[in-house]
Amino acid sequence: MKRFFACFLACLLLIPLASCGGIGGGNEKYTAYTLDYFDTVTTVIGYADSKEAFDLVANDIFATLRRYHELFSIYDSVDGINNLKTLNEERSAVVSEELLDFLEYGKAMYEKTDRRMNIGMGAVLSLWHKAREEGLLDPVKAALPDEEALREASLHCDLDALVLDRQTMTATLTDDKMLLDVGALGKGYAVEMAAKQLEEAGITGYILNAGGNVRTVGTRADGSFWLVGVEDPNREGEYLSTVPVADASLVTSGSYMRYYYVKGKAYHHIISPDTLMPSEFFVSLTVLCRDSAEADALSTALFTVSYEEGLRMLENFPDAEVLWLFPDGEIRTTEGWQGEM
Amino acid sequence: MTSRLHRARRNDILLIASLVFLALVGILLSLFLRRDGAYCVITKNGEEVGRFSLSADREITYYEEDGVGFNTVRIENGRVSVTAASCPDKICVRSRAIRYHGETVVCLPHGLVVTVYGDEEGPDIIV
Missing domain, CATH: 1.10.3980.10 (ApbE-like superfamily)
Structure with a gap:
């Protein structure tokens, strides 16, 4: 009987072997968000050993964003x-x-x-x-x-x-x-400063997202790249491209984000310095580069110039990649665009 | 003496039977639970060097730092395989094409690993 029992125990030992697979490392994924800064929702996603450890990091990030939010405000005195x-x-x-x-x-x-x-x-x-x-x-x-x-x-x-x-x-x-009015640059700059703080502290495995201004720090806990979906404004829940990234920023500027109607026509918020009217070259464009401030600046700047002029401007930004969505639905990207289409 | 031998044999049979049974359950489970792959990730010495959907056929060659050694990875009909390589053992080339979540093809001499993943996970974040 004893031996039978031993056999049974030995078999029990095999069960976890058979049923394992697909379960990641011990690091848990956490999310925190706030509506307090830059008139948008800010999300922090990160891998940490405990909720407490994650909250410490997230609160540091929020504190940095808060400081810049206050410095950049043109409506509120502090x-x-x-x-x-x-x-x-x-x-x-x-x-x-x-x-x-x-x-x-x-x-x-x-x-x-x-x-x-x-x-x-x-x-x-x-x-x-x-x-x-x-x-x-x-x-x-x-x-x-x-x-x-x-x-x-x-x-x-x-x-x-x-x-x-x-x-x-x-x-x-x-x-x-x-x-x-630093609305087109402030968010990206603040996110970059917060991300740099993490990097200096040796913390990796985080995504900072201030209203679509995304900066990744390191990779996921298992070392794989983050997947960033570029929203398709014409098809809800679908993506123009899915981009695997580590230590990179993605920013989308789109005519569908902030707008209002005048006599049935939509007028969005990215104003061309030439025409002083909303730019109409593109529906949206997404910039991918390491620095979040640069991505933010570039996405706005490129939105106000034609595709050809944009390519010329990009000569000043050799590590930036861009995806353009034209009003007729055409998609173009720079040659180095790494995303899955 | 004989009865002890008999008991030992009976227990041996019991052990073997339960092992066979568990193995069958395991095989059946893995057959039922296996998920179709949606994309593959290629890593070289632990670093991701490529990530591709299995839905579009393509062929990519990864070179060693010396520019001579190589592995050619082909995606075809939803399966991915290493179709040519300069490594001495050619184990990666002889491995069959993979298509299910979690399957891998490995080239140890070149530190190259191709892993298939299912598509249940969407993007981590959207811009």
Whole structure:
């Protein structure tokens, strides 16, 4: 009987061998999100040994995003700091090193994108913002911004009028009517700063997603690449492309994200510096490169130029890959686009 | 003496029978539970070098750092196999084409592994 029992135990030992397979390592996957920053939903996905360990990392990320959110705000004052609202109102302000670094980066991007990515277009964008907000509140009375006012505002968008002084840590707007609006760059920049913090701390296995501004840090826990789906605005739940990535950023700019209707026609939020109207070259475009700030800047800049001009601009960004979706449904990508179509 | 021998034989038979039974259950389970693959991931020395859907036929050649050694991976009719290689043992080339979730083809000399995955997992994130 004893021996029979031993046989039975031996057989029991075999069962886990037969039934294993497909179960990953011990690292658990967690998710956290917040609606508090950059007028969008921010998600953190990551692998950690415990919920507590994950929460520590996620809270660090959120704290960084919060700091930049406050620095970049043009609508809300924040006690004790000079942010962009302060600068827009006072025209000159002593700013933190973090904000000065960012403004410097904005000026560099302005040059690198042929003056397409412009954080000094606030005068024009505020007219559109106001018209859109009013149009969404009262769709019957929805109207476009006044053409003359737009043209006047566009004369005050030369970013060279933003003067930075590292000695005195001062930022000055030398054009009286210039307004900063960093909506097209701030999110990506803040996400990049948070991601760099993780990298410096040696933490991997995370995705940071601020409203579709995605930055991956490392790979999944099992070493495989993350899969990022590029949304197909015409077919819900389908993807234009699925891209395996590690340590990379993807940002989509799309005409379907923020818009309002005027007399039955949709007007979205990416305004061309040439026409001062929403750009109509593409339905959406997605940029893939390592740096999230660069991806954010580039996606906006490319959205306002033709495909051919975009290819020329990309010569300044050798590690960036792009997927364009044209209004007629055609999809084009740069040669190095790694995604599965 | 004889009765002890008999008992031993009876237990041996019991052991063998239960092992055979469990093996059959295992085989049946794996047959029923195996999932069709949707894409394959190719790694070289542990690093991912390619990821392809099994739905489109294609052929990719991965070269060694010396630029001479190689493995050619072919995707055809929803199966993936190594069709040619410069390795000495050619075990990868002789392996049959794989198509189910979790199956692998390995080339040890070149550190190349082809793994098939099912498609139950969507993207981790959407932009």
